[in-house]
Amino acid sequence: MLSTTVPYRALPVLLPALLAGALLTGCSAGHDTASTSPSAPAPAPTSAQTIDSTPKVRDALAVLQATYNDGCTTPDNCEYFLTRVHDNLEDLDASMKADPQGKSHFATPLAWMDTLHGTLGKDVSFPNLEKHQKLLLGTRDKINTWMKSHPEDYR
Template sequence: MLLAAALVTGCSGGHSTASGSGPSGSSATATPTPGSTAAEQAGSSSTPSTTASNGYPTTPAAPGAAVPQVRDAFAVLQATYNDSCGTPANCQYFLNRLLTNLDDLGNSMKASPKGTAHFGRPLAWIGQMRTALGGDFTFDNLHKHQSLLVATRDKINTWMQSHPDDYR
């Protein structure tokens, strides 16, 4: 009986009208369904989300939210230095994270008041990486291009270290 109630609640919890209210007029909140994984509950999958405009993985942002500053996106990218494909179960997470963080940094550079000319080299490296991936963000393709992803991160890190005013 309890399981049936949980299933009914889980099946009806994520549906709402355009106004954000459920059929009873109360505000609907997303509730995890029984048996769903943490990734499903968080709204993610085994690959990064894609933007509608270019199909490239990015970190989901709230509508109208400002793009993070370059220094903040760079700090998130630098945190990938503590991660690797050294643990097989961690490799997919690491490569997806690295790809998404590089894309987020590229978006921050494009939105920076310094302009894209200032960030020309890092943006070119990110562009070359995107071209090499060819729109295929599957784990197999990311694993195939693992050295390119890591090299892109490392080149950007070296470039940023010579431009401390961009990350401090």
């Protein structure tokens, strides 16, 4: 897995750049502060912005389906693979819950994911994912089959 932390040796290079960016941002606001109020509410998003920001079930399913090209073929890959399937299922869960059709439309797959959540609990470590690998992959497979019988949701 890739690390998202910055190595210490990169700090001397990144820190001055980050500080310069912060200083420039602070100066770019200009001197006219009367026209903007820090307590003024942000404008409400338009309906187009709301729709654009809603996760799409189709996209989340496509990412999940890409896991069919991978597997626990090697010990090094197994952790990556199971974590990926879990994360992709979480994204699909969120997109189904945010879908304009409502949670009731996706009641069956959401129930399967609830069962998975109940079994895994908050422990999404590799040993726990590996222990429940059959349920994890079975949930993915059942959802994929269900979605194929509902093409209007992913095409």
